[in-house]
Amino acid sequence: MSVHSQAQRVTVPQLVSFKGERKIAALTAYIAPIARLLDEAVDMLLVGDSTAMVGYALPDTLSITVETMAAHAAAVVRATEHACVIVDMPFGSYQQSPAQAFANAASLLAASGVSGVKLEGGQPLAETTRFLVERGIPVLAHVGLMPQYVNTMGGFKAQGMTDAAARRILEDARAHAQAGAFGVVLEGISEPLGRAITAALPVPTIGIGASPACDGQILVTEDILGLSGDRIPKFAQRFADAGQVIRQAARDYAQSVREETFPTLAHCFGVRSGR
Ligand SMILES: Nc1nc(=O)c2c([nH]1)NC[C@@H]1CN(c3ccc(C(=O)N[C@@H](CCC(=O)O)C(=O)O)cc3)CN21
Ligand SMILES: CC(C)C(=O)C(=O)O
Ligand SMILES: [Mg+2]
Numbered sequence: 361m362s363v364h365s366q367a368q369r370v371t372v373p374q375l376v377s378f379k380g381e382r383k384i385a386a387l388t389a390y391i392a393p394i395a396r397l398l399d400e401a402v403d404m405l406l407v408g409d410s411t412a413m414v415g416y417a418l419p420d421t422l423s424i425t426v427e428t429m430a431a432h433a434a435a436v437v438r439a440t441e442h443a444c445v446i447v448d449m450p451f452g453s454y455q456q457s458p459a460q461a462f463a464n465a466a467s468l469l470a471a472s473g474v475s476g477v478k479l480e481g482g483q484p485l486a487e488t489t490r491f492l493v494e495r496g497i498p499v500l501a502h503v504g505l506m507p508q509y510v511n512t513m514g515g516f517k518a519q520g521m522t523d524a525a526a527r528r529i530l531e532d533a534r535a536h537a538q539a540g541a542f543g544v545v546l547e548g549i550s551e552p553l554g555r556a557i558t559a560a561l562p563v564p565t566i567g568i569g570a571s572p573a574c575d576g577q578i579l580v581t582e583d584i585l586g587l588s589g590d591r592i593p594k595f596a597q598r599f600a601d602a603g604q605v606i607r608q609a610a611r612d613y614a615q616s617v618r619e620e621t622f623p624t625l626a627h628c629f630g631v632r633s634g635r
Pocket of ligand 1: 507594
């Protein structure tokens with residue numbers, strides 16, 4: 361037990377134990393101020409490679425590096441104390457071999473203190489999942505719409521719409537679960553398929569554009585806050601308009617500067633008073 365009195369962070373085995381007991385609420389986080397605000401509300405925070413698109417205005421997730429993901433993951437871990445923090449392995453950091461995946465996953469864990477990694481891939485990547493899990497690195501698998509496959513998919517398109525494709529995705533999820541994945545993210549698939557995979561797996565499914573029946577749900581935080589522009593994916597829902605709050609604050613500040621109502625002497629150093 362810790363000598364500190366604060367409650368312990370949610371662990372990977374605890375997330376697994378939630379299956380069939382209570383839904384898992386997860387969100388993405390890339391930076392400390394947002395992570396700090398989300399921490400108490402959710403069970404899991406994912407430092408997603410979607411930060412390439414959301415945080416760096418890149419067209420896809422392919423060019424973010426292990427070093428950049430490690431820096432974001434470390435910031436999120438430092439800013440939180442409750443949620444289980446998981447980091448996405450970036451494109452090119454794990455597909456070459458299980459050994460490459462282990463080296464990069466280990467450096468992500470060492471650099472940041474996250475509790476596990478997520479990787480995208482079907483049955484061919486299940487061997488990598490097993491290699492990491494057997495060496496002490498919890499793995500969350502990600503199947504269905506895999507954004508790192510944008511070039512082979514020809515865009516961010518829902519997957520598994522034919523019976524054959526749906527069967528393949530079910531087998532992808534099953535292969536990762538059998539290889540020891542602690543959970544499987546199901547993105548952008550048909551609702552019946554999301555339901556069926558959830559019923560078939562012994563570990564939690566976390567859906568994003570999958571099914572209400574999934575054991576948990578995840579969304580990109582900027583999408584629920586109104587911070588990712590006018591267009592959000594069909595599966596997302598805006599729960600607040602922080603964009604409007606921030607826009608108005610910037611306008612109010614700029615107006616105060618121009619009208620010279622900010623700053624006042626109360627904001628200044630070395631102000632001589634009483635003479
Ligand atoms: N802001 C944001 N939210 C996300 O959920 C997200 C990212 N960025 N970046 C990384 C990936 C990419 N994702 C995406 C991006 C776009 C669609 C999209 O536009 N889908 C279309 C339907 C696609 C089709 O089936 O043709 C949609 O209408 O939602 C889906 C997932 C999910 N992830
Ligand atoms: C949306 C989640 C599942 C993700 O992979 C990301 O944010 O990168
Ligand atoms: Mg991702």
